[in-house]
Amino acid sequence: MPVNSKKLSQFVVPIGVISIIVMMVVPLPSLLLDVLIALNITGALLILLVSMFVQKPLEFSVFPGLLLVATLFRLALNISATRLVLTDGFAGKVIDAFGHFVVGGSLVVGLVIFLILVIVQMVVVTKGAERVAEVGARFTLDAMPGKQMAIDADLNAGLIDDVEAKRRRAEVASESDFYGAMDGASKFVKGDAIAAVIITAINLLGGFAVGMMQKGLSPQESIETYSLLTVGDGLVSQIPALLLSVATGLIVTRSADEGDLGSSVTTQLGRHKKALQIGGGAALALTLIPGLPMLPFLIVGGGVLFAATRLKDEPDAPVEEEVEDRPSPDSAETLIGEMRVDPLELALAPDLVDLVDPTSGDLLDRVRALRRKMALEMGIVMPPVRTRDDLDLPLSGYAIRISGVDTAAGHAPPGTVLAIGDGLQGLPGRAGTEPVFGLAGKWVPAELHHQAEMTGATVVDRASVIITHLAEVVRANASRLLGREDVRALVDMVKRGNPVVVEELTPALLSLGQVQKVLQSLLDENVPIRDLVRIFEALSLRAKASTEHDGLVESARAALGPAIAAQHAGRGPLAVITLDPQLEHALLESLRPSENGTFLAIDSNHAELVIADLSRIATAAEEQGIRPVLACSPQLRPALHRLLQAGARTEPVLSYTELAGATAQIETIGVVSGAYAGAA
Template sequence: MSGRRLSQFAVPVGVVLIIIMMVVPLPTMLIDLLIALNITGALLIVLVSMYVRRPLDFSAFPSLLLIMTLFRLALNISATRLVLLDGFAGKVIDAFGHFVVGGQLVIGLVIFIILVVIQFLVITKGAERVAEVGARFTLDAMPGKQMAIDADLNAGLIDEIEARKRRSEVAAEADFYGAMDGASKFVKGDAIAAIVITLINLIGGFIIGMVQKGLTPMEAVQKYSLLSVGDGLVSQIPALLLSVATGLIVTRSATDGDMGTNVAQQLGQHRNALRIAGGAALVLCLIPGLPKLPFLLVGGAALFAAQKMPTTTADKAEQEQADAPAPLDATESLLSEMRVDPLELALAPDLVDLVDGAGGDLLDRVRSLRRKVALDLGIVMPPVRTRDDLDLPLSTYAIRISGVDVAQGQAPPGTVLAIGENLEFLPGRAGVEPVFGLPGKWVPAELRHQADLSGATVVDRASVVITHLAEVVRANSSRLLGREDVRALTDIVKQTNPVVVEELTPALLSLGQVQKVLQGLLDEDVPIRDLVRIFEALSLTAKASTDHDTLLEAARAALGPAIAARYATDGALTAITLDPRLEQSLLESLRPTDSGLQLLIDTGRAEAMAEELNHLAETAEQRGANPVVVCSPQLRLALRRLLQMAIPRMPVLSYAEIARCALRIETIGVVNGVYSIAA
């Protein structure tokens, strides 16, 4: 039988054997073996509780605790049967009753009571309270965690697989702490049962010894009561170990190492504290009447350990700060301060907790956002410089590109954003979701459960900021694509397709011209990941013309299927077309300008066209479609420039771009220009 199949039957068979132990007498040798197994198993559980990195890594603990408690109670029953029947329950219990407590009943009872008090009033009581609070807060925080996962998924910081994994972890954590809340009652009940069983054994053994065996009271106490105390001590030691394991599990937080490693690392970061403790121990030697040797040994050991500790990063920073000379107005320092960062996130002083090391995860989300932008748009998002700004109002953050504010928002400390209706009963102040402009309210974080019950979508502050930053980066991606970025992208393509790069630049186009084309694609939300196809199209077109508009349209035609697929829904592309007479009229109004081809038409006609397009787009969006305007290639770019101010989110595609796509084209309307002329 394989190890996997053996493990599947081990626990069920073990539970059945435990039940049998309660009704079938066992030989003393087997009792000794099972007691040793009980103590060793409890010690193993304590050690595993110390080595796990997070409570969920030992998710079987609540069930295991119940099985071990049942096993220990079965041992109590078996040992009690042997003690009362034969006056002997094995060498282990006999040793605890005579050798461990010196054969003194009073000493044994005192030790037993002390162990019960430690387990019941100290460890079990504390573990029960921690488990209860942990279960309550975990369940209360579960909806908020789910919303945070959904917010990260919608912001593109994680994919669907990672979101599903996080949701399962949140559910498992809630189930675990709920189970631990109930499992702590097993430990409490076990402590009470140990007291009752020992009292029953003491009274029963005393009566059996005097009534059935004809022993004197002292002989009955010597023979039966000491064995009962020994049985109680044998049971209390593993029970105490399991209580300690319960406390360790419910008080552990998720870390990168086991308990021993974390304790050593965290204590080792405070060398001065150890020095002060050692010095205080040596000072206690001066008190008259106190023994000198113990305090000398402990104080000396503490000072020696502090001296041998490795120098930590904090110690080095403190020493460097003390030894550093006064800063000078050096040229390098001034140039560094003058430098304008491409992308900057400025925080009001009360928002610094979003990025500090005490729980703020905004910087980790920014790193995830950089990866998401690279995979979606094909550009490497510049590092985000995060700093505090005293000029910003409290609870405000600002997103800057090249030192210029492009967006601002609010994220009041200690709150979450509840988006929805019927939030009047919740305290807080009104707020707005920065990306879609949805109305909401910033409510205290401890009321997020109530906000979720009211049907609102609850988003934490970091998710609000990172979603806003993602939208700003996407909307300004062309501004963030610098010349060096184009050089880096070109070098990457050259590693796999050297001929494509060598043919294009610098032979036909400069890096600046390539950058301008890529920026034009990003301006219309077209990813530039497929650089090989873009460069090939530019190489063919640049041999005939280096006009920017011509190059841009050639690149778009090469990416046509990918562009059309971005707006497709269920394999269908929802299109709005132009009436042929209107399209011919617009073609005749095309004029070249310094900024490219433009449509020179009167303002009234342009506004009427935009209004008609907007109406058709709203109708399509109500059906769940993403409409696009389709026109001739010669007209596409100029029409896009005309509509950019009125309908910035309206994509304009050409017939050449959708000609080779494998999508079903569904036309929902035709702009015929009749309304425009009448207007």
Template sequence: MNPRRLSQLVVPVGVIMIIVMMVVPLPTLLLDLLIALNITGALLILLVSMFVQRPLDFSILPALLLVATLFRLALNISATRLVLLDGFAGNVIEAFGHFVVGGSLVVGMVIFLILIIVQIVVVTKGSERVAEVGARFTLDAMPGKQMAIDADLNAGLIDEAEARRRRAEVAAEADFYGAMDGASKFVKGDAIAAIIITLVNLIGGFIIGMMQRGMSAGEAIQTYSLLSVGDGLVSQIPALLLSVATGLIVTRSATDGDMGSNVSQQLGQHKRALQIGGGAAVALCVIPGLPKLPFLLVGGAVLLIAQRLPNREATADEPTETVAGPAPDSTESLIGEMRVDPLELALSPDLVDLVDPTTGDLLDRVRALRRKMALELGMVMPPVRTHDDLDLPLSTYVIRISGVEVGRGQAPPGTVLAIGEGLQALPGRAGTEPVFGLTGKWVPTELQYQAELTGATVVDRASVIITHLAEVVRSNASRLLGREDVRALTEMTKRTHPVVVEELTPALLSLGQIQKVLQSLLDEGVPIRDLVRIFEALSLRAKVSTDADGLVEAARTALGPAIAAQRAIGGALPVITLDPQLEQSLLEALRPAETGAFLAIDGARAETIVSQIGRLAEAAEQAGTTPVVACSPQLRAPLSRLLHAGARRVPVLSYSEISGSVSHIETMGVVNGAYAGAA
């Protein structure tokens, strides 16, 4: 039979045989063999618990404790049956009853009771408490560990496979300590059962010996009591070994070696302590009445061991050598602390439940947002470093870009955001949707259904944060597009269209110039997914001029159909146009500059143009449409910068981008700034 197949059958067959042992009588020879197997198995488990480097390396221990306890109880039942029926339960039990305890019933009872007290009161009780506290602390620490893993993943320090392995290890650790908390009850229950079984054997043997076998009271007590005590000792010795193994496992800390190595290594680090201890043992020899030889031998041995240890402890006069890592003020350490994350989401301590996989899915949504932004904008959103911030007020989250706060909001625990009218009757506190500025109320989660009945839109806390984060990324996409990102995008395009990339860079444009063009496109809400078309347009334009505005306009013209289709509604594009005379005068006012062309007009006229466009845009938005401003290609970039300076985020498209891209143009108004007075 295949060894693997055989190993899979050992435990199921063994458990079935244990159940059979409780019912079917066993011959004494087989019982002796099984008792020896029980003692050896318990000793083996104890030794393994000492040699494992981590508790999780022996994660099968809780199940082994259950099987071993069941096996030991089955042996008790089998031995009890043979003791009461035949007055003989094998050579092992007889040896423990006569030789180990010297044939004395009193000695056997005393030793048996001492073993029971040591197991229940000392070892099992302590192991049970340690396992309970360990399980509780492990579960409490899970959210923080999960958040640390996800933070390392988002920061790019580990890959997805390593993150899954660490999450599985955290979950396994919690399951292990929870199982050990329950398994320690098996050991405790086994010790109590041993007392009851031994008392039953004593009473039952006394009755059977006198009433069925015609023994005298002394003979019955002598025969059956020694066998009962021997049976109890045979079962309690392996039970004590398993109790000690349980205590060793649950009290192990996070170390890198087995228990013996750790003990010798850590005790060996304190040479002075060993010298003092050995000297104190030798000094006890001078006390009158105490035997001198034992203390002299022990103290001398300790002093000899201390003498052979190397000097590992630094004295006050000796410089301390450390290899733990760079000093706090070293260049390496300071550079690490100076590192600024490109995108950061800080949560107040009471919002940590959002990143706990058992109670929230914020981190999963952040990962999904990265994919969404990549498909929407054409750039890879930087990993979001998510962490708690003790300096934040309760229920507050903050979004930072390169260490600078760009967004802040509220997400009170245990609530959902209801947006709508008629919420006065519901308890909660007022809130505002951070992206669109809609007023609402944070109501308790259990009242979500009542809020929906009022016609309100109900949004959970994670959705509020993710919506806010997505809007921040869209608004600041150009700031998040770094030189390394441009290089990665260029390399990706080169794999499928090598000629396009080789013609463009580095022969015509550097990566920095390409980055500036892509940032300008993102700044005006233009996706950069179609890099092949963008690079082709830049190659043609760069042969004529590398002017920044000209490169951007060339790229926009190539993307014109996609830009216009993005703003069109059902094939119709709502447009705000400029009066021809105004447009001509603005063209005449164009002046070149290093940062791009600008409009050389007075402030009053500029304010009039901006305010007129703003009023027309607001009127169109109230009608349910989002208009764009159409103008000549030369005027598009300067006019867009003018509107942005006036805090008007109205898209500006050139005639070349619109022509042939939409089926219908709907005029929303004409700006006649040449004839308007100052606003």
């Protein structure tokens, strides 16, 4: 039965670690030790080469664990070699070759070379790699929340899908785990270098004592037999240790370049032909200094100059061509571009520009998230928000503009947060107002955030204040932001899934402009237009009888009746204010048509009485935390809404048809008569 290679590979590392532990206890024959030493050197060289060829550190995410295993393996070889040296006076041909041939049989030369390798590894490579790993881990962990927010913002803005967002989150988490592990793994390399010095010192003393006390050798013979083998063992261990230290440094110092180390070095050095020419010329100039040998500098300088001649010239010409191709500031193309009015604009005072700086603020990410929120809430694709600085604004001020016109403004002083609540007299700051609900507050220094919360206040950062204000402005002006092209995109979207609905409606029954006016009227009364299929079906049925605007709007509202009622009811009963029957009859008789829809032909005194009576009932309900709606007949609803709108009342007006499909419990809390019924 064939063995599954994948299952077999799962046991390689556990078996290897157990074997390493056994090596520390059980004596090994010299031949097997030679094979394991060769395996150790080859494995270290392989790890070094892989660390050079990976394009990103995460491609070698197993490196921290592999570094620990390799370090244990090398220490186990040290212990096994020490046992053979002290017991048999021979630890294999590899160690013997390093002790006699490589260092020429000299204990002093061997010790010097060994100590130099240890210093290079511990002081230069390992210390630097340890510091880089520590800083990398710290910065990676600090940047993790920002990266997660950026992924969420891209997902909310629709730039990526759920699969890509999940992949990016996993990559961010893996990167954090990797650098955290590398911070700890670098300590293995440092500890290994220290252990090498201590083990070698112990072996020197132990070998010298064994040779003289147990073997009866002279001091010279003990040094020749044991000490040289000990130095050979140290050198054999330090070579792979140095290779792993260099590999550690290469892994933790890799930047975000896409490509392996060799390709990146060649590419980036090759971009600077002039630097190579100057460097080669300088090397040749050194041959003119008396006493310096000419041949080495001629070879090096000539080689650098030859390499420079093989490189292409630096691309200066295309940049000049791009500058020449740019239109002049007075050209018609430039002027037309500057004349263009942005549908939605957020202007910031110069001292608020830090909010749009990706390194210090997340305002742009929140704006992208707001676009997704508006699409899911209102059913419109909010136009891109042009964010720019405006020198004409007062310091700490911002302005929200629709089609170039200032629609709202506010203040957000730098270095502060807005605390909303009572008991803020003891905190420094300047008085402020929450721009959406008009709640009184105070802009306090950001470092007093927790002190303000302890007073029971609600604390909001500057970006949240601006985004909340922007969202409210978009809701209140959604109809102005719904352009003809936006309607075309919505119609095309519905057509892809429900082609029959669109083909029956437009252009056969209604033009695109008429559909736009209906959708704008719905948005004017905060009715979401997400269910476009149901809206278009209702418009198709109504348009076959009449294309009168108010009738089209009422047919669409009737189709959306359950959703409209549920929107105002929330999770409790729907509080309804009704009209006195006599008042409603009188208002129906006063209806008059016009180009802009129906209106109520009543005198101002009677209108004020109706509005005042409605205001009294609604105010009493709002004091109890109830947001009521006004109910009336479908024919009266558009005109009554216009009357309340002119009287600055914001109560939603629903028709009986819309309430008929409500799933929430309906609770009547008042009847509007306003003494108008008696006068009529």
